[in-house]
Amino acid sequence: MTAIKIPTSFNIDLEFEAADLGQRFLAWLIDQVVRGVYIGIFGLLIGSMSRIFQEPAIAVLFIIVILLPVIAYPLLFEMFMEGQTPGKMAMSIKVVGMVGNVPTTSQHLVRWFFRIIEQPVFFWAIVPVLSILRSPLNQRLGDVVAGTIVISTKPRGSIEETIFRDLSAVNYQPKFPEILRLSDRDMNKIKELLDRALTGDHQLAARVANRVKEVLKISTDLPDTAFLETVLNDYNYYTTVER
Structure with missing residues (x-):
């Protein structure tokens, strides 16, 4: 892992370990599974309502109950779980600011916005992969712009x-x-x-x-x-x- 040194107001450098590509991919994969389970459960529930509600109402329910939460999934979890999604928590990694602080709302929003062009689907996967591999701090493009890094939260000793x-x-x-x-x-x-x-x-x-x-x-x-x-x-x- 890449070691990161961050100066504090105490004038002593703190050391973190940047999460590597493998950890971040597995965290993303776990989050995709969570999303998939959510979509499956609520998709069935909304589908069962098709006999009760007309198609426009079903479409609205789909957007509100499934589409919006799935799109906002990383943003909401990282904002309210101090930089972690269920996948990141499982992999013991989290998002922090460049001075080790909890990211601000604007930083979370920037990271989330840049996911639009960094979605690891088909050839788009090359954007975050190359960014992480070429960055000295293992940052994807959204991290660089937002001023954030993803670090390991595992204890470094006994x-x-x-x-x-x-x-x-x-x-x-x-x-x-x-x-x-x-x-x-x-x-x-x-x-x-x-x-x-x-x-x-x-x-x-x-x-x-x-x-x-x-x-x-x-x-x-x-x-x-x-x-x-x-x-x-x-x-x-x-x-x-x-x-």
Whole structure:
């Protein structure tokens, strides 16, 4: 997969993995199956009404109940499921903005509009396929114009490699409530840098600790590595134990 580095306001690069062509195709295929099942079920229901309603009414029902929802399927799901359709959810991928944010309504609309010329039917499949293969971030044309990317949501390591720490068995007292201004991604990056610093890179620990103190306006006499460990423990406390 293609690695994507995105700078945050915390001044630490976050790393994502761009979804590849295979993942995106399988997600699309699953969504087509979902659409097909929907069309089959409601097509039968509307067909059974043909004895009750006249043809113009059946045509209107077909447009409202089947055609419009099927056309708007990716737009509605991605808007209300934070960048995912059922297919994308099954493949553990999602649409995000270029800074890792949830796409705006206008970005969703642009991506959806460009599906008109990117529908993978017959020779039109060459448009999204070539765009994804040639893009350094695996973007289709709609992604490029909308300023979005499709990333993998799969965790990149085991739980021991994440920021999670079990504090439920201890009477832990947090020290820095300011850390709630940071995100999980920020904390994962701090954990990654701390692990690297603990191998002997004391200068790295100092740089990270100073940056955290500067951003959160924290004053403490704790040693750099102890401070970063406390930050991680506090974040776990406020986001797990206290809830």
